Amino acid sequence: GAVVSQHPSRVICKSGTSVKIECRSLDFQATTMFWYRQFPKQSLMLMATSNEGSKATYEQGVEKDKFLINHASLTLSTLTVTSAHPEDSSFYICSARDGAGGARNEQYFGPGTRLTVT
Amino acid sequence: DAKTTQPPSMDCAEGRAANLPCNHSTISGNEYVYWYRQIHSQGPQYIIHGLKNNETNEMASLIITEDRKSSTLILPHATLRDTAVYYCIVRVAMDTGRRALTFGSGTRLQVQP
Numbered sequence: 001g002a003v004v005s006q007h008p009s010r011v012i013c014k015s016g017t018s019v020k021i022e023c024r025s026l027d028f029q030a031t032t033m034f035w036y037r038q039f040p041k042q043s044l045m046l047m048a049t050s051n052e053g054s055k056a057t058y059e060q061g062v063e064k065d066k067f068l069i070n071h072a073s074l075t076l077s078t079l080t081v082t083s084a085h086p087e088d089s090s091f092y093i094c095s096a097r098d099g100a101g102g103a104r105n106e107q108y109f110g111p112g113t114r115l116t117v118t
Numbered sequence: 119d120a121k122t123t124q125p126p127s128m129d130c131a132e133g134r135a136a137n138l139p140c141n142h143s144t145i146s147g148n149e150y151v152y153w154y155r156q157i158h159s160q161g162p163q164y165i166i167h168g169l170k171n172n173e174t175n176e177m178a179s180l181i182i183t184e185d186r187k188s189s190t191l192i193l194p195h196a197t198l199r200d201t202a203v204y205y206c207i208v209r210v211a212m213d214t215g216r217r218a219l220t221f222g223s224g225t226r227l228q229v230q231p
Binding site for chain 1 (some may be wrong): 125156160161164210218221224
């Protein structure tokens with residue numbers, strides 16, 4: 001089946017620094033990738049949608065200047081949390097949509113990245 | 119996407135069938151019922167989906183009522199590794215609008231030894 005990877009799986013950073021999270025589709029081309037955030041004991045919340053070669057579309061309340069998304073190729077999207085603060089500590093999950101049309105479902109999820117800001 | 123309602127939590131004994139209900143009374147004719155699950159600290163995992171017929175795969179069975187206003191996900195022989203949050207999502211399949219899946223609060227299934 002389709003595989004999506006994320007790197008790193010865990011990261012700890014100091015307040016004020018920036019952190020980059022990578023999301024890769026390993027065996028398919030992803031024309032669209034989605035970034036979610038999940039706080040403890042809560043459901044996944046969509047942050048933004050990125051389409052290859054164009055600007056990301058952010059959900060209401062998500063600061064585009066703080067959460068920079070780059071989808072430069074059909075297999076890679078990156079999320080950069082700039083000037084991170086402790087309240088940005090969360091579980092970040094990406095998913096990728098198979099550009100050819102998924103056989104049984106359209107979105108494939110990565111394993112997630114646990115960000116802790118100290 | 120039609121709204122779904124799931125119980126917040128359920129327990130199941132290991133080896134027994136786990137039956138997880140979902141209500142979607144406002145479902146439209148072209149909307150599918152999808153089920154995903156999320157094991158703690160992992161990304162969501164696709165389980166199964168269906169339109170109106172019952173479906174079965176290696177992971178689970180999906181029973182959709184004739185009026186399509188509710189469905190039940192059945193894990194026939196639950197194991198401890200099935201402990202997870204299960205999400206029922208209703209949406210149009212093969213959505214050319216490239217919209218993301220929207221997750222509700224799901225059902226937290228705890229499989230007991």
